[in-house]
Amino acid sequence: MKKIDKILIGSLALALSASFSACQKDFLDRKPLTEISELDVWTDPNLTKAFVARIYEEMDHGFAEVMISSLTDESRFIHDYNTSRVLQGNISPDEHGAAWNFADWGKFYRVIRNTNMYLENIEQVPFSDENDRNQLTGEVHFMRGYNYFALLRMYGGVPLITETFDLNDDEAIQAVTRNTYEETVNFIVAECDKAIELTNEETPRGVVNKSAARALKSRVLLYAASDLYNKPGNSNALVGYTSGSQADRWRAAKDAAYDIIETNLYSLYDKSEDPSENYANIFLDKTSEETIFAKLFDKELLGTSHDLYNGPNGYNNWGGNVPLQNMVDVYQMEDGTNFSWSNPTHKAAPYENRDPRFAATILYNGAPWKQRGDNGIGLDPVGVIQTAQYEYWNGSSVEVRWGLDTRNSPIESWNGTFSGYYLRKFMDITLDAQFIRGDQDWIYFRYGEILLNYAEACIELGEEGEAKKYLKMVRERAGMPGSTVDNASGQALEDLYRYERRVELAYEGHRFFDARRWMTAEEDFSKPAQGIIIYGELQPDHETLIYSYTVDNIQDRDFPEKMYFMPIPIGERRKNEQIDQNPHY
Structure with a gap:
């Protein structure tokens, strides 16, 4: 046996x-x-x-040590781990660099094989309640669709394998070819529809239900309607559509998002009068009415090391995925105008009066944070982020100190930020991350994304009034003025939408794919990664510091055209030459 x-x-x-x-x-x-x-x-x-x-356990999540944000203009991973190969456009069929963490062909197909095995055998399992069989089968259809989507968004069309065969069966392997992009999309959508049919609407947290399947369908169809996959005159069916109407695909994306909206089962998290607090708690409150589907973590089992991986070095954490100045500069002022270093008021106090989501996402110099550990509380009894170099009066003369969270920290120096920032989003301020794992949920799908998906499809269809209604819901929940939406149209409305998507979904794993599908990655991801140099000058009263800020290039980057798709791994093509390579490799 x-x-x-x-x-x-x-x-x-x-x-x-x-x-x-x-x-x-x-x-x-x-x-x-x-x-x-x-x-x-x-x-x-x-x-x-x-x-x-x-199968649930093998689902990728965003609390890995290297976040996908560090392959974009959102952050930099300070320990590298071969992220620089990706960021400088040097991947190849035999070397994906850190992108392999998110494009592991073999891993996804191993999970798909298990879903196929389940579907081949489920009818013989002696369930006493057919609803149990149907619910579980719906979950597996979702999982098969999700793993194919993970391949699709990296590689384009991939082989659609729906039965198990021995991995040493050379004849079966040699018969495998890539399906087209359209066929792969259609297959994933069919898996979502099957999951919608079979699962219950109400399930325990972390278990696939109808809304989770609808949310996956919404994301798949939104991507499929985007420009990268709808290039005029495209003749390569593996990486996009070669016929049909892009407008029809936007209508399908709109309908899929609205299928969730019209259930009235979800709403934007809005339990506090402080919009920054609301935004932070989306990812910490396990009763959030915004969460559609999430991966659960238990401190008593494995938990999550997100806070340890990314917390400041002055708290004995590892630094990890540090936000870039490129991202910090994106956040608007709270009145809806753009931030600018050319504005003297902005430059004098760059972290004040910003979009409330900024303070809930980024730890910056002077940001209030948690109490220091035993080796730091004597140096900082208050608990504020210190990423600056500053002067102080020692009683007889001026001396210069480095902040506790810099790469010259007296607490730990090996894991300090290169950019002058640390990640705040997802962090539990009550957690001593040096010793204790967290139990935050990783949210795969939330209602805020669905509203944005719907608004984007409406904009692309020219239905600006409908788009504004839902875009304002997201923006106003964040404490930003809805009037800027009312006053925008055409390109200005699209730009505002893309701002909202970039800020609202920051560090949730969307930017890597959004910049590609919008075909802005060649420009956006080829700009140098930037950080900030901060110096605090002591004033004559020997108490007041006035800070100066200098934007600094900290890493050169390049995004060649080939990077819109990952290369098929060379090992797969050595086993089977029938699997065609992607363009430019």
């Missing part, structure tokens, strides 16, 4: 212990976990559920 691989066995054991503890003892009395076979899985509903739990 064929045995399930050791990784899967271990995951089944973990899933059973975490999710099915009530029945674990009876199962363990019958057979050791190391002897689980495929037959066992399909004869025991609890093992089948554990098998699906493993």
Whole structure:
């Protein structure tokens, strides 16, 4: 009898212990976990559920050490980990650099193989309630669609494999070819529709339901309607449409987003009078009515190390994915006007009176933060971010100190920011991240994105009045004036929409794909990464500091045309030459 691989066995054991503890003892009395076979899985509903739990476990999420934002103009990963290869446009079929973390062809297909295995065997599982079988099957259709979408957004059209075969079966492997972009999109949409049909509308947190499937469908169709995949005269069906109407595709994207809006099941998070607090708590409040589908973390199990990976070095954290000045400068002033270093008022106090989402997303010099650890509280009893160099009066003369969160920190220096900033978004201010893991949810889909998806489709269809209605909802929740939306039209409205999407969804994994599908990446991602140099000059009263700010280039970057799609891995093409390579590789 064929045995399930050791990784899967271990995951089944973990899933059973975490999710099915009530029945674990009876199962363990019958057979050791190391002897689980495929037959066992399909004869025991609890093992089948554990098998699906493993598929959930393998879903990528944004709390990895290297965030996808650090392959964009949002942030820089200070430890590199081969991110620079991607940022300088040097990837190739045999070297994806850090992009491989998000384009792992083999990993996605391994998960897809497990979904296929489930769908081939589910009918023989003796469920006592058919609703359980339908719900679980709907979840698996969603997962298969999600993993194909993860491939699609990186590579374009990919081979659509819907049955299991032995990975050593050379004949089967040689028969595999890439499906077109259109065929891949249609397949994912069909998987979403099947999930919508089979799942319940109400499920426990973190379990796929109809709205999660609708949200995936909305994102897929939004991407599919975008310019990158609808180039006039395109003759390569693997990387875009070669026929049909782009307007029809925008209508499909609009309808898919509205399918969620009209359920009235979700709303924008708005529990506080402080819009910055509202925005921060979207990602911390597990009762958020904005969350559609999320990955859950438990401190008692694995938890998440997001705060440790990205917190300031002066708090004994690792620095990690530090926001760039490129992103900081994007945030508007609170009156809706653009920030400018040429404006003397802005330059004198660049972090004041900004879009409220700024303070909830970025830790900047002087930002209030948590209490320092034992090795820092004596130097900073208040708990504010220090990324500047500044003068102080020692009683007889002026001396110069480096802030506790700089690369010259007296606490830790190896993990200081290059840019002058740290990430605030997703962070739990109550957590001592040096020692304790977090339990924040990673939100895959939220209502704010759906409203933006709908507004974008309306703008592209020329339905500006409808677009403004939903764009204002997102902007006004953030404490920004809706009048700027009312007064915009044409290109100005599109620019304002793209501003809202970039700021509202910052660091959530969207920018990498949005700049590509809008075909602005060649310009946006070829600009040098920038940081800030801050110096505090002591005034004659020996107490007051006046800060000066100098924008500094900290990393050269380049985005050649080939980078709009990832190259098919050379290993896959060595196994099967029928898999065509993407353009320019």
